[in-house]
Amino acid sequence: MIRIHNHKLTISKLKMNYAYHTTNLKNTSIFRRGKYCLPRTRPQIRFSTQCLEFSTIPKEKTSSLRSIAREKEEEEVEKKMEESNKEMLMIQKWLNQHNELYTSATRHPFTLSIRDGSVDLSAFKRWLGQDYIFVRAFVPFVASLLLKAWKESDDDSDIEVILGGIAALNDEVSWFKREASKWSVSLSSTVPQKTNLEYCRFLESLMSPEVDYTVAVTAFWAIEAVYQESYAHCLSDGSKTPEELKETCRRWGNDGFGQYCHTLQNIANRRLEKSPEAIISKAEATVMRVLEYEVEFWNMSRGET
Numbered sequence: 001m002i003r004i005h006n007h008k009l010t011i012s013k014l015k016m017n018y019a020y021h022t023t024n025l026k027n028t029s030i031f032r033r034g035k036y037c038l039p040r041t042r043p044q045i046r047f048s049t050q051c052l053e054f055s056t057i058p059k060e061k062t063s064s065l066r067s068i069a070r071e072k073e074e075e076e077v078e079k080k081m082e083e084s085n086k087e088m089l090m091i092q093k094w095l096n097q098h099n100e101l102y103t104s105a106t107r108h109p110f111t112l113s114i115r116d117g118s119v120d121l122s123a124f125k126r127w128l129g130q131d132y133i134f135v136r137a138f139v140p141f142v143a144s145l146l147l148k149a150w151k152e153s154d155d156d157s158d159i160e161v162i163l164g165g166i167a168a169l170n171d172e173v174s175w176f177k178r179e180a181s182k183w184s185v186s187l188s189s190t191v192p193q194k195t196n197l198e199y200c201r202f203l204e205s206l207m208s209p210e211v212d213y214t215v216a217v218t219a220f221w222a223i224e225a226v227y228q229e230s231y232a233h234c235l236s237d238g239s240k241t242p243e244e245l246k247e248t249c250r251r252w253g254n255d256g257f258g259q260y261c262h263t264l265q266n267i268a269n270r271r272l273e274k275s276p277e278a279i280i281s282k283a284e285a286t287v288m289r290v291l292e293y294e295v296e297f298w299n300m301s302r303g304e305t
């Protein structure tokens with residue numbers, strides 16, 4: 001009969017214990033039967049929380065002991081994963097579940113081409129003109145979020161974070177104008193493309209007072225996080241981003257912007273934690289839509305739509 005009480009023992013520990021006790025067994029009766037005489041059956045281990053005992057158990061049962069230990073180990077790992085999933089914050093959970101979509105937005109061929117230096121400059125200029133239009137629509141969205149925070153938030157500091165975001169957008173609009181003139185992109189004659197219009201319309205739908213603060217602030221985090229991840233990657237080790245594009249990458253890829261996105265993520269997680277299931281589902285679906293729009297926006301910049 002094999003019983004394992006101490007199921008925390010891993011396979012490798014089990015092997016070590018086995019080896020250790022086998023060495024000690026050299027002086028026991030089964031080993032002392034003759035110079036070259038090995039026991040007919042292998043010494044076997046019985047676990048208890050207190051001590052390890054030995055008995056002679058047929059060889060075939062060794063493997064069954066191992067498989068029991070392995071099963072126990074797997075159960076343990078599964079339980080730990082379930083527990084950590086419970087502790088995991090909502091956004092982390094979503095990113096694990098929808099990792100493929102998140103990666104397609106944050107490691108898109110367009111930004112990867114900036115990173116490896118193969119970017120088509122006409123695509124970059126197209127992105128610049130279109131993104132200026134997007135950012136102009138993004139400002140009223142963030143303003144509507146400020147209003148929601150003022151009405152609904154349980155934490156005063158949310159307003160300051162969002163206000164900081166609006167201040168950064170003020171700088172950003174000026175930067176777009178300077179950058180566009182540097183690249184000879186005429187902003188006044190840039191026509192919004194279909195994908196851009198649809199994304200702007202989606203932003204407008206989120207401005208409605210019907211949309212909950214939690215849903216809107218989670219969407220805000222997702223929109224900012226995609227640019228932060230995408231452009232930080234263009235500056236990370238091994239990147240060959242051309243010098244003339246580095247300023248664009250630093251705008252969203254700098255550490256300060258990273259910290260700001262982290263703060264937004266904390267706000268969203270805090271709100272989601274206190275939200276009923278219906279709001280959580282809406283927020284999750286909204287994040288998915290944002291990620292899809294971001295992918296389409298990069299596609300559009302490459303000239304695919």
Ligand SMILES: Cc1ncc(CNC=O)c(N)n1
Binds near residue numbers: 131138172226
């Ligand atoms: C399409 C898109 N998504 C996210 C951002 C980043 N937020 C503000 O600048 C952006 N500029 N454009």
